[in-house]
Amino acid sequence: MYTFGGSVLLLAGCRDRGENVLNADDYNRFTQEFVARRNGALKSGEEAAWLKGVDPSNQALVKHEKMFFANLRKVGFEQLEFVTEPYPLVPEPQRYTKSLTHEHPIAYKVSMRSKLSFDRVASEADYTYIFGLVGDTWTLLDFGPDTEDADTRYDAPWDLNALKVVKAGDVLLAADSSVKDFEKYAKVAARASREVRALWGKHAALPGFAVFLTQSQKNYGSWYGKHDPSRTEGMEMTLREKGNIEQYAGARVIINLANSLKGGDPFSALKHEMTHAIGVMLQKPTIALPGAGGALEMNTGVPTWAVEGFATYFENRGVPRKVANEAALVGDGIRKGLLRGDLPRNKGFYDGDEIYFNYAVGWSIFDFLARAKGHETAVAVYVDLLTHPAFDNMQGADALFDSLYRLKLQSEPFVDTRNSKFWAAWKAHVSRF
Ligand SMILES: [Zn+2]
Numbered sequence: 001m002y003t004f005g006g007s008v009l010l011l012a013g014c015r016d017r018g019e020n021v022l023n024a025d026d027y028n029r030f031t032q033e034f035v036a037r038r039n040g041a042l043k044s045g046e047e048a049a050w051l052k053g054v055d056p057s058n059q060a061l062v063k064h065e066k067m068f069f070a071n072l073r074k075v076g077f078e079q080l081e082f083v084t085e086p087y088p089l090v091p092e093p094q095r096y097t098k099s100l101t102h103e104h105p106i107a108y109k110v111s112m113r114s115k116l117s118f119d120r121v122a123s124e125a126d127y128t129y130i131f132g133l134v135g136d137t138w139t140l141l142d143f144g145p146d147t148e149d150a151d152t153r154y155d156a157p158w159d160l161n162a163l164k165v166v167k168a169g170d171v172l173l174a175a176d177s178s179v180k181d182f183e184k185y186a187k188v189a190a191r192a193s194r195e196v197r198a199l200w201g202k203h204a205a206l207p208g209f210a211v212f213l214t215q216s217q218k219n220y221g222s223w224y225g226k227h228d229p230s231r232t233e234g235m236e237m238t239l240r241e242k243g244n245i246e247q248y249a250g251a252r253v254i255i256n257l258a259n260s261l262k263g264g265d266p267f268s269a270l271k272h273e274m275t276h277a278i279g280v281m282l283q284k285p286t287i288a289l290p291g292a293g294g295a296l297e298m299n300t301g302v303p304t305w306a307v308e309g310f311a312t313y314f315e316n317r318g319v320p321r322k323v324a325n326e327a328a329l330v331g332d333g334i335r336k337g338l339l340r341g342d343l344p345r346n347k348g349f350y351d352g353d354e355i356y357f358n359y360a361v362g363w364s365i366f367d368f369l370a371r372a373k374g375h376e377t378a379v380a381v382y383v384d385l386l387t388h389p390a391f392d393n394m395q396g397a398d399a400l401f402d403s404l405y406r407l408k409l410q411s412e413p414f415v416d417t418r419n420s421k422f423w424a425a426w427k428a429h430v431s432r433f
Contacts, residue, residue: 022133028086030138031108031131035084042080045073054140061096061142071158074165075174079115079122084108084129091130094144102132102141109146116172118208119250120281123239125159126152147225151240157212157223157254169193170208178216179257185213185266192270196278199314201376203383204281206251209274213266215257223254233260233269236276238285245287251277268315268322275311283386302386303395304349309362310382313370316363323367330364331433333357341417342396364433365400368426373409380407397423 034053041049050069054062072080089107091100110129115122126146132139145154157163161176168186171193175182189211197205214220221229224237234255241249253273260269286301316322333339333354343365344358369378381403388406390399397417404410410422417423 027106031084035082039081058096067162071163077114078117081113082110084110094128094142097142105130105132121241121249123249124152124242125154151242153224155224161219172210175213176219179213188267189270192267192274196274200278205278206281211253213255217258220256234273236273238280248280251280272311272315275314279386284389299392300389303399304346305343305362306385308359310366312359312363313366326360326363327433329356329360330430346395364430368429
C-alpha cells in the first residue's frame, strides 16, 4: 500500500517499474506529455506523433484518431491546443470500448481550445480520455466527449465525420462525404453571406461564418448533440467563452441538405442561419437564474420570437412567394386563436405544430416594422432586443414594447397589448392576411 502525491484517486496495487514506484503525479505527467506531443503534431503535421500512444489493438479508436487529426489540420484554426488538468478521474468506457480490460485505467479531462480567425475568442470542447500503462507506454485506450459542461459544445462535425474544407469569401465551408458537388455550394454560401451583410448594415457583425453541410440525416442528427433531423433545414450553434457569461465566443452553422434541397437549394436555409450567427457579437447569452434553494427558476435571454422572426424576415425579404406564404400562416393561426393576446414565449416555442405560427408571427413584427418605419428600423429593434435580454416572464410582447420605448418608437414607458398603439396597428395589419 502506497500513499499517492495527488491524493485525488487511490490507485490500489499500482505497479512497480524496476526500482521506481509510480504515483499519481507520474500519471499526471504522462498525460501532460501525451497532450504536449499531440499539440506538437498538430503544428508539424506529423500523424505518427499524433498516433503515438493510441492503443493499436483498438482499431475503431485508431481510425477515429486518424480522421480527427486530418480534419483538424484541414480546418485551419487560428488557435488550436489541447489542455489537461492534472486530476485523474474514475474511468468508465467511452465511445470505443465496451469494457476497460487493461490494468488500472485512469481517466483525464482533456479540453480542445480552438479559435477560427473570425471567432471573437477561443471556445472549448471537453473530452474524457482513458489511459493505461501498456508495458512502458502511456496508452490512450478510449475517448469520448464530455457532455456535462454547459460552457462547451460537443460533437462538432470534425469530431464525427471526415470533412472536405474550402474557403469562399468570408465563409469557411466544410462537408462530409455525403455531399456531392461540394464546390458549387461555396458560391451559394458566399452569396447568402453577402446578402445577410447588406441587410444587416452598419451594426457589429461576426466577420465570417463556419458552415457545415451534410446530406445525411444521420450525420446531421448527431452534429452538436443528438437532435431530430426531420424538423430542420439548418441550425445555428452559439459558442460560449469559458467563464464569460456576458458575450458569446462565436457561432457555427450546420445545414441539412436532405431537407433544404427540397426547396431547390440551401440558399434560404443559409441566409436564415447566417442571420442568427451574424448577431452573436452583440447578443447577450441566456443566463439561468437559480432560486434561493438552488433550483433553476428563471432565465434572462433574447425572446425566441425575435430571434426566429428576424431570421425569417431576412430569409424572406425580397421573395414575394415566401412573404405570401408567411402571411398566410399568420392569418390562419390568428383565425385558429393561436395569438392568445401576446407574442409566443420562449418556453414551448418549438413544440408541436404551433412552431410554424410562432415563426410567422415573429416574422410579421419585423415585416410590419419595415413597412411602417423602414428596414433599418426593423434591424435596430432586433439589435436592441439582442442587447437587452428580458426575464422569461417578459419575453413576449413586453420585451418588444420595452424596445420600442427605448428606441423612441413608442412614447409610453409601460403598455401592454390592450393599450399599445403599435399592437393595435400591427393587429389591424395582420388581420387582413
Ligand atoms: Zn432559426
